[in-house]
Amino acid sequence: LFNFAAGPATLPESVILKAQADLFNYQGCGMSVMEMSHRGKEFDFIIKKAESDLRSLLSISSDYAVIFLQGGATTQFAALPLNLCSPDDSADYVVTGSWSDKACKEAQKFCKAKTIWSGKPDKYTKIPSFDSLEQNSNAKYLHICSNETIHGVEFKDYPTPLNENSILVADMSSNFCSKPVDVSKFGMIYAGAQKNVGPSGVTIAIVRKDLMGSSQPITPVMLDFKTQADNASLYNTPPCFAIYICGLVFEDLLQQGGLVEVEKKNVKKASILYDAIDGSDGFYVCPVEKSVRSMMNVPFTLKKSELEKKFIEEAALEGMVQLKGHRSVGGVRASIYNAMPLAGVEKLVAFMKDFQARHP
Numbered sequence: 001l002f003n004f005a006a007g008p009a010t011l012p013e014s015v016i017l018k019a020q021a022d023l024f025n026y027q028g029c030g031m032s033v034m035e036m037s038h039r040g041k042e043f044d045f046i047i048k049k050a051e052s053d054l055r056s057l058l059s060i061s062s063d064y065a066v067i068f069l070q071g072g073a074t075t076q077f078a079a080l081p082l083n084l085c086s087p088d089d090s091a092d093y094v095v096t097g098s099w100s101d102k103a104c105k106e107a108q109k110f111c112k113a114k115t116i117w118s119g120k121p122d123k124y125t126k127i128p129s130f131d132s133l134e135q136n137s138n139a140k141y142l143h144i145c146s147n148e149t150i151h152g153v154e155f156k157d158y159p160t161p162l163n164e165n166s167i168l169v170a171d172m173s174s175n176f177c178s179k180p181v182d183v184s185k186f187g188m189i190y191a192g193a194q195k196n197v198g199p200s201g202v203t204i205a206i207v208r209k210d211l212m213g214s215s216q217p218i219t220p221v222m223l224d225f226k227t228q229a230d231n232a233s234l235y236n237t238p239p240c241f242a243i244y245i246c247g248l249v250f251e252d253l254l255q256q257g258g259l260v261e262v263e264k265k266n267v268k269k270a271s272i273l274y275d276a277i278d279g280s281d282g283f284y285v286c287p288v289e290k291s292v293r294s295m296m297n298v299p300f301t302l303k304k305s306e307l308e309k310k311f312i313e314e315a316a317l318e319g320m321v322q323l324k325g326h327r328s329v330g331g332v333r334a335s336i337y338n339a340m341p342l343a344g345v346e347k348l349v350a351f352m353k354d355f356q357a358r359h360p
């Protein structure tokens, strides 16, 4: 079965098998990771190795803290302004889809967050030219969502904040670890794990250390980056099992040769799918501007929209599931994260061609 879900999403088979082998008795210690103390030596090894492997994958320098948090990426929509702004500070948001829109609306509760560009009039099919962004000269940060999971638009390069005291912040939930990223361009990166790197329940934040320590007084302790970093993500009981699985995924990505190799595979998968759409004489249509099409989430519609339901149902019968587009946009969406094998995309493309031939 090939699972094209947007998240929680498919994980590498080798990771699931390894976790299965460890399930009752982690590395011979007699306990499952679900049962052990988060302050014991086994879990200490697990979380330190997960962090160290992630640092290797993304070449994260010691200027940054890596923290494992809870509450999903959605909680970071609030944590970010609470940590980086006072209520009167301004923050700029580039709204390229539903997730960055939600992030901005949440931040408005805690600071003067402003949408400085919105792709809504174009149904979120574009990324703005960076020169056209009217950034606020006082903004504490410039926020982007590097890959909009619902609309399938992805930043291929990143804007620079206007003033040197400002920082770039990215919600990378749906393209985290899908390709190399120069972390030093960002003040903060955050990502829910459940697309590319693990199960739901853990959110990873990479925060420049000098930005921590001046959160708003009302900041709940669990959302305070400095508290979490000072306690090595163990201020309270963390999502131990989810962190363990992320660690196995990071190990797997390193074994594949790191993110340069991972990106090559993702480029190949995405290009055969987009080529199939573009080569279908308009039977299938992807509305996203070609230069910013997502390598992870591929939304498309059928010209004969009345066939979409049948397309999704027949694909499921052939073992390709979760192809329905997000309820807010409809159509079809194939999420092809790191763990989707090339064979899954090839099977989908063959099905698309056959379906088209059967519906002239």
Ligand code: PLP
Binding pocket: 007, 071, 072, 073, 074, 075, 099, 145, 147, 148, 149, 150, 171, 172, 173, 174, 192, 193
């Ligand atoms: N940001 C992006 C880009 C997402 O795709 C999602 C979830 O799909 C979220 C944020 C929200 O994540 P969570 O459900 O972990 O809060």
